[in-house]
Amino acid sequence: MTTMTPDAAGLAALEARLKQDLAWLELPAKSWVPRRVVDGESVVDVVIVGAGMAGLVASAMLRRLGVDNQLVLDRARAGEEGPWVTFARMRTLRSPKELTGPAMGMPALTFRAFYEAQYGRQAWQALHRAPRTMWMDYLIWYRKVLGLPVRNGVSVERIQARSDELFTLEISEGGTSRQILARHVVLATGRDGLGGAYVPSLCDGIDRRFWAHSSAPIDFERLRDRRVAVVGAGASAMDNAAMALEAGAARLDLFIRRADIPRVNKFTGIGSQGVVHGFAGLSDDWKWRFLDHTLKAQTPPPRQSVLRVSAYPQAHFHLASPIDDLVVAGDHLIVTTPKGRYATDFIIFGTGFKVDLALRDELAEFAPHIRFWCDRFPAPDGMDNAELENSPDLGDSFQFLEKEPGACPMLARLHCFNYPATLSHGKLSGDIPAISEGADRLARGIVRRLFVEDREIHFANLKAFATPELAGDEWQDADVTHQPAE
Template structure:
C-alpha cells in the first residue's frame, strides 16, 4: 500500500487538534466543574478513580470531563504508550474491527480514528487502507489521551481497596517502591479482558514446570523459540497470532492443537452488532440475555481469516483438529504430550486458552470478592435459555451488575458501599451487552457509565446543591431597567 508519510503533512494533526477544540467549544464542553470538593483528615478526596488507561478507561475519563467531573484520575500500571493489550500481547498485524467504526470518539467525528488517520496520512491512504494496523491503533489512543488532556498517571498499580465508614473508599496504590493511600468516592475497574480474574490455563498444562509453557497473554521471548518445537493449544485469534509470531521468529515447527473437529466459521457477535442490541440488550429479561450470550459463546468466535492464513502459509505450521490434550509431562529438555490422536514432543507450549473470572487471582480485589454477586447466585436458566444444552460456566461467573455497571451485593446490606465500585470490562457483557471492552460500542458504554456516576454524585450531594441554590444571590436585574409609572386616572 502506498501512503503519504507523516512528514509530508506536517500540520495535519495540529489542524485536527484545533478542530477538536472547536467542536468542543461549539458544544460548550467540557462542562464547568460542579461536584463539591471534599477532604477527609486533611487529605483531598478524588471523586472518581479509574483503574486502567486503555481504550475503556480513556473513554470513561473523556465523558466524565465532558460532564464536569474534573476531579478524577486514571491509573495504569504500564508505562505511557503501553496501556491495554495493543503494544503487549495483541500480536495480530491488524485489528479485526472494520476501519470505519467510530470507536472511542465519544460522539465527535474529529476524535475518530478515521479523522486521525486522514490527518496523518491523507485521504488517499485512508481509501487504500484495509484493516487498522495494531501499532497505529495504539498511536491513535495515545493521541486521543493527549488531545483531550486526560488525567492519566502511569506506572501506578492498585494494590488494595478498603471500605470506609463514611461510604468512601481507601485505595492502596503503588508507584515504584512507594505505597500510598488515595480516598475516592467512586472506583471504575476498566481493566480489560482479564479484569476480574486472569489467564485460564488447563491444569494439565499448569502442572508443567513454568519454563516450559506460557499463556498467550504473557510476555513471551519469541526470539528464544528460534529452532524450537512449539505447540499452541487453542483455535481462536490469539492462538493464530501467537503461532504466527513463533513461526516468524524462526521456530522449527509449530503444531496447533484444536479440541474441536473443525474451526468455528461464523462470528456470532457480528450477528448482534446492531444499534438495537447496543441500546436494548440491557433491557432484556434475564432469560433472554442468557439465551443471546449462550448462543454466541457456544459457537465460539472464529479467528480472522487473515490470521489463519498468516499461519497456514508457513510450511512448518501444522493444524491438528479433534486433538484433545490428555497429559503433559517433562521429557528431556521439553515435554511429552499425550493427545486423543497420539503422542508428540515439544520444547515449549503456548496456552491460547482464554481468560476466566476468578477474583482469587486479583489480590487487589480481596475486599470486594466475598460480596460480589454473580449471575449464578440468583439466576438459574431454563432449558429454553440454553440453546447449547449446557450450563455455561463463563456466564454463571459473570458479575450481576446494576444499571451503571455497579457491583451488587451477594447478601443485601452486607457491603452497601460495593455499589460505588463499577465493572467496566469484558465480564460486564452478560449484564450490559458488548459495550465495555470492544471497539464498536465503547463510547455508548462509557457514556452510560459516566451518566450514572454523574447522577449518583448529584443525588448524594443533593443537600449541598440545595443549600447552594438557597444561597445563590446573583441578580439578573439591577433595578434600573424600568421606571414605575402611576396608573392613568379614569
C-alpha cells in the same frame, strides 16, 4: 503498517479543529461537583483503574459531563497501556477501520480523522484494517488532545471501604506506597480484570520454561529452530502461532479441540444500535439465551490470521484434538491427544481468561460480597455455561451488586467497566464498537449519584444564588405612576 511519513501539520490542523468543535459544543462541561477534604486529604470523585481504551473513554466521558476531579491509574509505562503493544500479536485490528470506538460521537476524534490527517484520504481508502501499533498511537494521541489525568507506573494494591462512604486505595508508585481517598472507583481493567489467564490444570507442576499463556511476555526469538505447540483456535492462538513461525520455529502444531474452526462471527453479524442500547433491557433468560448461543458458537479467528499461519509448510492444524495429557520428557514435552502423541519444545496456551476474584488481591475485601449470576439465576435447561455463571451481576451503571443486601453497600460505588460486564450490559465495555455508549452509560450513572448525594449542598447553593438578571429599571409599575380613573 504504513511506511509513509506522517504529516505533522495535518495532525496539528486536526487538533485545532477538535479544539474548535469542543468550544462550539461548550465541552467539557463546567466543573460542578463540590470538592471534599477529609482528615486534611483531598477526596477524588472518581478513580479509574486502567488507562487502556476503556479507561480513557470513561475518563473522557466523565470530564465531558463536568466531573474533572478524577484520576486514571495504570501500572504500565506511558504508551504501553492495554494489550496493543504488549501481548496483542496480530498485525491489524479485526474491527472494521470505520468503527468510531472511543470518539464519543465527535468526528475529529475518530481514528479515521487521526489517520487521514497524517496520510490523506487516498491512503485511508487503501487501508484494509487499522495496524495494531497505530491504534496504540491513536490512543496515545486521544489521551493527549483531551488532557486526560492519567498517571502511569501506579499499581493499586488494595481497595478498602471506609465507614464514611469513601474508598481508601492503597497504591504503589515508584517504590513508594501511599493512599488515595475516592468516592467512586471504576475498574477498567480489561479481559482479565476480575481474574487472570486461564490455563488447563494439566500444566500444574510443569516448569514454566516449557510453556506460557498467550497473554504473557514470550521471547519468540528463543523459539527459532524449535518445535512449538499452540492450543486454541481463536485469534490469540493464531497470532501467537504466526509469531513463532515468523521467528523461525522448525515445526508448529496447532491443537484445536473442535472438529472444525468456527467460521461465523455471530454477535457481530447482528450488530446494531438496537443491540447496543436494547440488550440491557432484555429479561435475564433472554440475555442468557443470546450470549450462551454466541459463546458456544465461538468467535472465529480473522481470516488473515489463519492465512498468516497456513502460509508456512511447517504449520500443522490438528482438529478434534483436545489435549488429554502433557508430560515432560527430558528436555521437551510430550503432548497426547485422541489422535496421537507429539513431541514439542514449548507450548503456548491461547485459552483465554477466567473470572476468579481470588487472583485479585485489590478486591479481597469485596470478593465475598459480590453477586454473580450463578447466585441468583439458574441456568436454563440445556444452557449450562460456566463463563456466564461466573459473570458479575451488575446494576444499571456497571456497579457491583450485593450477594446479601446490606452486607456491603459500598459495592454500589465500585464499577465493573471491563469485559466480564457483558452479560449484564452487552458488549459495551470490552471491545471497540460500542465503547463510547458504554462509557456514556457508566458516566451518567456516576453523575446521577454524585448529584443526589450532594443534594443538600446543591440546594444550599440554589438558595444562596442571588445574581440578578434584571436591574429593576426595565419597567414601570402602572399602578404607581398613574392614578386609576374615577
